[in-house]
Amino acid sequence: MTDAQDKRYDVLVLGGGAGKNIAADLARAGRSVALVEKRLVGGECPYFACMPSKSLLHSARQGETWEHAVARRDEVTRHLDDAPTAAEMAEAGVTVVRGHGRVARPGVVEVDGVEYGYTDLVIATGSEPVVPGVEGIGDVPTWTSDEALTRPELPRRLIVLGGGPVGCELSQIYAAFGTQVTLVEAADRLLASEAPFIGDVLGDVLRRTGADLRLGVGATSAERTETGLRLRLSDGNHIDADRILIAAGRRPRVADLGLERLGIEADSEKGIAVDVTCKAAVTDSGVDAGGTNVWAAGDVTGVAPYTHAANYQWRVVVSNVLGKRREADYRAVPRAVYTTPTAYAVGVSPVSATGPELMAAGYDLVNTPRATVENDDRGRVELYADRARGVLVGAAAVGLYAEEWMSEITLAIRAETPLSILTEVIHAFPTYGEAIEPALRELAERL
Numbered sequence: 382m383t384d385a386q387d388k389r390y391d392v393l394v395l396g397g398g399a400g401k402n403i404a405a406d407l408a409r410a411g412r413s414v415a416l417v418e419k420r421l422v423g424g425e426c427p428y429f430a431c432m433p434s435k436s437l438l439h440s441a442r443q444g445e446t447w448e449h450a451v452a453r454r455d456e457v458t459r460h461l462d463d464a465p466t467a468a469e470m471a472e473a474g475v476t477v478v479r480g481h482g483r484v485a486r487p488g489v490v491e492v493d494g495v496e497y498g499y500t501d502l503v504i505a506t507g508s509e510p511v512v513p514g515v516e517g518i519g520d521v522p523t524w525t526s527d528e529a530l531t532r533p534e535l536p537r538r539l540i541v542l543g544g545g546p547v548g549c550e551l552s553q554i555y556a557a558f559g560t561q562v563t564l565v566e567a568a569d570r571l572l573a574s575e576a577p578f579i580g581d582v583l584g585d586v587l588r589r590t591g592a593d594l595r596l597g598v599g600a601t602s603a604e605r606t607e608t609g610l611r612l613r614l615s616d617g618n619h620i621d622a623d624r625i626l627i628a629a630g631r632r633p634r635v636a637d638l639g640l641e642r643l644g645i646e647a648d649s650e651k652g653i654a655v656d657v658t659c660k661a662a663v664t665d666s667g668v669d670a671g672g673t674n675v676w677a678a679g680d681v682t683g684v685a686p687y688t689h690a691a692n693y694q695w696r697v698v699v700s701n702v703l704g705k706r707r708e709a710d711y712r713a714v715p716r717a718v719y720t721t722p723t724a725y726a727v728g729v730s731p732v733s734a735t736g737p738e739l740m741a742a743g744y745d746l747v748n749t750p751r752a753t754v755e756n757d758d759r760g761r762v763e764l765y766a767d768r769a770r771g772v773l774v775g776a777a778a779v780g781l782y783a784e785e786w787m788s789e790i791t792l793a794i795r796a797e798t799p800l801s802i803l804t805e806v807i808h809a810f811p812t813y814g815e816a817i818e819p820a821l822r823e824l825a826e827r828l
């Protein structure tokens with residue numbers, strides 16, 4: 382072991398997704414910084430998650446061949462070459478350390494037998510797929526989104542296990558390229574934590590793309606067969622396929638980080654608890670153990686598993702490490718699923734709302750002139766208001782480009798813009814944004 386004093390940094394960052402941005406900003410601000418990354422500098426989003434999935438969805442919309450789509454995807458992910466991103470880190474003054482980092486003792490992280498001292502530690506280790514407890518699942522061919530988004534093969538028959546964001550996006554991709562897709566979801570509809578109309582519309586859309594949906598049934602066991610595999614379901618049916626794509630959720634990556642040595646409680650479901658400044662919560666013994674200089678950002682915090690949320694926390698952590706107090710506000714974190722059409726939700730969901738009674742109003746996009754122009758018969762927007770305060774607290778939409786035209790509602794929720802002002806906003810004609818106007822007017826009239 383080297384002496385940690387030989388390799389001492391002001392800040393040590395574990396994990397190079399949002400962590401790489403934190404490291405670069407702090408280095409540019411004059412801190413000595415090391416970034417520890419065990420896989421690719423840049424994290425999951427550019428190589429294994431957001432970018433390849435959005436590239437394939439784009440290719441599917443364009444009607445490209447699978448071969449062309451894979452070639453384009455691999456260009457978008459730079460053939461998993463992180464050298465340019467690592468070079469950017471070096472340019473910013475960050476020392477990149479390759480390997481698995483774990484806390485050896487307060488103030489010291491160990492990577493492959495070498496010790497690194499720190500004053501502030503930032504944990505940004507992301508999340509990992511959950512493999513559901515289905516008997517025999519380890520004995521049949523499976524992929525997680527990692528393999529699905531990096532491999533060149535197009536399975537002939539694919540079971541997608543899970544109807545959350547990953548299951549919906551990947552089902553649409555594979556079905557569009559001709560794979561026989563069967564999606565199995567234990568809940569009664571897709572994206573079950575969102576307003577019910579979202580799952581209903583997406584269900585129709587995926588069926589129209591050619592996917593077979595088995596909703597309200599769980600997978601119970603899997604076995605190999607001569608032609609591939611068989612998945613048995615809780616309703617007594619079975620599905621034969623060549624491969625299962627596991628899309629059954631993700632959990633914060635907290636194992637083997639040595640956090641217990643800092644008195645930081647890391648729950649494998651909920652992740653590292655952070656306060657509004659993104660400082661990790663420590664037990665009383667943790668304060669003595671030096672756990673007070675520990676920050677966390679991104680999926681590992683369990684706050685909101687999206688790149689934009691991780692990037693927001695990046696700014697919060699940087700400010701606070703530099704001594705400029707900044708408090709995070711998560712009232713309006715978008716939840717977008719980039720199928721065609723897009724599912725978009727922000728703020729309070731009517732499914733899990735616990736606060737004051739919500740006042741809801743909605744509008745079907747088919748009634749907008751834009752839908753006529755686009756020859757589009759799908760989609761809806763719903764707005765949820767807090768009557769007492771006269772402001773929006775949540776919204777949901779399914780529609781083409783909803784990720785773009787719902788931004789104004791995201792701002793309205795975050796800024797608590799009064800409904801009386803929102804009803805005075807003029808939308809260009811003909812846009813899907815016009816669908817917001819009747820819903821807003823209805824809410825304002827009911828105040």
Ligand SMILES: Cc1cc2nc3c(=O)[nH]c(=O)nc-3n(C[C@H](O)[C@H](O)[C@H](O)COP(=O)(O)OP(=O)(O)OC[C@H]3O[C@@H](n4cnc5c(N)ncnc54)[C@H](O)[C@@H]3O)c2cc1C
Pocket residue numbers: 395396397398399400417418419420421422423424425426429430431432434435480481482483505506507508526547634637638678679680681685686687688689690691719
């Ligand atoms: C298929 C898919 C599609 C998605 N699409 C979108 C999308 O369109 N939009 C969106 O906003 N979000 C999307 N997400 C979610 C998004 O990818 C994550 O929210 C985001 O990557 C989280 O960033 P992060 O920095 O927390 O973690 P990550 O990007 O996972 O980075 C964590 C890094 O830490 C490294 N690491 C872990 N442990 C250690 C250790 N002990 N030592 C050293 N290094 C370590 C890992 O190797 C990894 O590189 C998608 C997710 C999936 C699975």
Ligand SMILES: NC(=O)c1ccc[n+]([C@@H]2O[C@H](COP(=O)([O-])OP(=O)(O)OC[C@H]3O[C@@H](n4cnc5c(N)ncnc54)[C@H](O)[C@@H]3O)[C@@H](O)[C@H]2O)c1
Pocket residue numbers: 513514515542543544545546547548550565566567568572573598599600628629630631686687716717718719
């Ligand atoms: N566009 C985006 O922003 C985007 C895209 C993909 C993923 N992500 C993020 O990545 C994370 C993981 O997404 P996900 O879709 O894997 O997780 P999820 O938790 O959102 O959905 C998993 C689904 O699988 C179902 N399920 C679990 N076990 C099952 C079983 N045995 N049988 C049948 N159904 C089962 C659950 O009921 C659930 O609906 C999410 O938090 C998501 O926000 C974001």
